[in-house]
Amino acid sequence: MTTTSPANPPIPVLVNSDVEDDLRAALRSLLRERSAWQRVLPRLDTPDEPYDDALWETLTRELGLAGLLIPEKFGGAGATAREAAVVLEELGRFLTPVPYLASAVLATTAMLSCSPWAEADIADDLAVLAAGSGTATLAVSAHLGPDAAFPDAVAGVPGGTGVTLTGTVPHVLAADRADLLVVPYVVDGAPHLALVRTGGSGVAASRETALDGTRPLSTLDLDGAEARVLAGPDVAAAALRHTLTTGAALLASEQLGTAEQAFETAVEYLRTRHQFGRPLGSFQALRHHAADLWSDLAAARATARYAAACAADDSDDFPLAAALAAAHVGEIAVRTAEESLHLHGGIGFTWEHPAHLYVKRAMSASVMLGTPDRHYAALAQFADIPVA
Template identity: 45%
Template sequence: MTAQTAEEATPDLLYSEAEDDLRAAVRALLADRTDTPSTLARAESDAPYDPDLWRSLGARMDLAGLLVPEELGGQGASHREAAVVLEEIGRAVAPVPFLTSAVISTEILLALGTEKPEVSALVRELASGHRTAALVVPFSAGPDSVRLSGTLTGTVSPVADAATADVLLVPTAEGLYAVDAADVTVTALTPLDLTRPLAAVTLDGVGGTLLAGADTTPAAVRRGLLAGAGLLASEQLGIAEWCLTETVTYTRERKQFNRPVGSFQALKHRMAQLWLEIVSARAAARNAADALATGSPQAPLAAAVAQAYCARVAVHAAEECVQLHGGIGMTWEHPAHLYLKRAKSAQIALGSAGEHRAAIAELVDLRAP
């Protein structure tokens, strides 16, 4: 391998100045709009989705079109910037459809090519932030596990953010359809994660606009789910970082035997171990984002590694947050339960850890005997 080839193959795991500025802007907005009392109140209501927050984030900050080229009304940014946004969404457990609409649905449409007027028009609408889309497949489906139905019939469940989407992207054996959400029956479900609504979508032979044929639909859907799985790791990283930060802060202030409980060696070791896991999770998530951004042939492997590892770290961090907060961590008044539920639901979203480990074994030719 030449020096130039080796340099090109080395992923950039560091944050650029522009990414740091983007993080600061998104964090400031979310801190102002998703304080603990309002987040808890909205999660316990019948409408956890926050349309005003999405208008601010997606339309006014133009983040809905982050992955969309400038000629189509977007920002022309990359998956690296989208990963930064998702880190902050995870840190705030913000109830917005960035992952499902601005990443997965948008990536699918871009994979189809925008020569078709129907596709380019929909991409522009999503990039504006005034409309959102959701992919009608079970939220647990990974990049390699989607099974396409024959026609626009039947019920698909659970579909993330379907209850709040304006357009539903329905992959079938005939091709990919865009269906107006008002034309289908969407039944809200009770999710574990109260900040990400799930629903059952009943199609019953509705009409839709055919965006792509059977030859291009599977690859486009796989690309969208691959990007979603790879960038979901960044959301999980944000969850884990918030949990560790809050736990360290609390254990410094909470006293027992006239000493901060954080000074006890056993708790120090637990938090130090968690910090090491989060550092590794950050490397895995950044590697996946960089691979997706550069179109690296290693993107499927990077996404699978990131998802298999970051899912576990997010759950561990949330569990430690609940336990090390003691009695207050077990109450509904403290937001720790929202982070644990988001982490647990994300653990089986877009492919389970076992599914991603199986993909890793296949990709590196280390299949089980």
């Protein structure tokens, strides 16, 4: 949804539509019951099973959320980045341990970015993802940003109708749960993208120790893994850059949800916790502190929604909006989560309280898909601001 006038370019409307509000309400109701922090926290004591597979099945097969960005001709919903941003915001709010960002955003966007050149090759796989019958991921380091050079960790050897891939990629999102891998690789220095099925030989993923236990990372090892080529040198680099830009833009919405929940948890504590016979929230210093955080969140909300709207509209401002959202919202999320923990006093530092979960999610997400300083540098370049 946009507004326009003859003298000005279209301006995205940042207020959610009725459809987006309904999606948010339905998802929040489900997650409040199925992904409350009291359910998420015990999973960190059993690190072998951090994912909530039953909830993921509900989100994908019953609600169809995995297919939001997939066109209807492939069995998806044909929705836009605005709807995906709403989903990510609520998943971030509840720290839901499901591979939505990896599968429904990054891998899906990468595959669609290779269309129409690879449309016949990806149609069946996209239908599987849309139906919730499979999960995919993008086989790059979770810290790789849109401004980075095309990764060369995986080398390809062409043969027959496909290619065999060899290499090691660390810090891959949800690699241990993926049925499909979208793998960037190089042949004689030229960039390519390929699709790998994890059930074949030569594919192994080993879980890493990560700061955020609700979002596992894995090291992916490929040793002569058979793959189907999705894109060659004329498409691969641009497709990967667009995918990472989209991921960074929508990750900002997830960070917003995390920050909002951390803030609301702190405000509730200030309202109900008493000291010296008065609610903590009645002390002026704490009220001013909460007001500053609320102001930051209002700016973060507008920034994240603008980035999602630009992605949905394929706006010329999209790269700039994505860089701004990735840098600005990530920093606000970290600050809000940390301040929320401090406002809780001693109890906020205990394992039994959820404050540390929001801090870990915010901090790990702030360096995902590019660090804030890299995004600020990109933002300066887009805005023609000299950088020393």
